[in-house]
Amino acid sequence: MLNVIIFGAPGCGKGTQSALIIDKFKLKHFSTGEVLRKEIDNKTEIGVEADSYISRGQLVPDEMINKMVAQTVQSLNSTYNGIIFDGYPRTVKQAEELEKMMNEVGSSTHVLVELTVPDHELINRLLSRGLTSGRNDDNLEVISKRLEVYGAKTAPVIEFYKSLNKYVPIDGLGSIEEVNDRIVKAIDDLY
Numbered sequence: 001m002l003n004v005i006i007f008g009a010p011g012c013g014k015g016t017q018s019a020l021i022i023d024k025f026k027l028k029h030f031s032t033g034e035v036l037r038k039e040i041d042n043k044t045e046i047g048v049e050a051d052s053y054i055s056r057g058q059l060v061p062d063e064m065i066n067k068m069v070a071q072t073v074q075s076l077n078s079t080y081n082g083i084i085f086d087g088y089p090r091t092v093k094q095a096e097e098l099e100k101m102m103n104e105v106g107s108s109t110h111v112l113v114e115l116t117v118p119d120h121e122l123i124n125r126l127l128s129r130g131l132t133s134g135r136n137d138d139n140l141e142v143i144s145k146r147l148e149v150y151g152a153k154t155a156p157v158i159e160f161y162k163s164l165n166k167y168v169p170i171d172g173l174g175s176i177e178e179v180n181d182r183i184v185k186a187i188d189d190l191y
């Protein structure tokens with residue numbers, strides 16, 4: 001089993017890199033952001049509630065997220081070698097819940113890979129994505145809020161995984177291929 005957390009500030013490349021890694025390591029891709037956006041597009045009850053947080057740059061409440069994750073963790077089967085958690089956990093409470101859920105299914109997380117990217121580059125990437133994404137959280141006002149929330153609520157997750165000896169920082173600057181090579185090497189080095 002290989003369960004990887006791809007972690008970092010908004011726009012660091014979590015989604016981009018996860019999409020490249022899943023095939024190489026035969027992992028199930030689980031992006032909480034993507035699941036939430038589908039709910040929003042389908043105008044479900046969860047989607048309407050999630051949208052009210054996402055459009056303001058806030059995190060969706062932990063309870064809503066943890067329910068979605070529980071379903072994914074329990075549905076894991078032998079088609080995959082493990083899961084790549086993309087954009088989850090985003091709070092220490094979510095991290096504690098994830099470790100508990102993995103434990104309950106007799107598994108565990110193996111590594112948290114943080115993609116480190118300076119704020120000015122994150123802002124540039126998200127603003128340029130905003131030109132075509134149609135996402136209502138890719139504008140300067142909401143991006144600034146997301147970065148603030150990241151520092152206050154999400155960054156502390158790093159200390160949690162450092163204390164479990166599962167933390168690996170990776171330079172997220174450079175071409176998509178260069179960053180991917182660094183991540184693949186870090187995962188290969190685990191074994």
Ligand code: B4P
Pocket residue numbers: 008009010011012013014015016017031032033034036053054057058059060061065086087088089090094125126128129137146172173174175176179
């Ligand atoms: P997410 O969908 O996780 O999105 P993200 O942080 O914006 O983006 P990501 O880091 O994946 O960036 P990407 O690869 O696309 O979350 C959206 C929102 O959902 C959150 O703000 C929150 O409100 C909510 N949410 C999600 N999960 C939650 C949770 N667990 N708890 C509570 N709330 C939750 O890359 C960005 C851009 O950079 C792209 O345009 C890409 O092409 C470009 N790029 C990538 N790598 C590059 C590189 N090396 N060089 C240049 N450009 C690059």
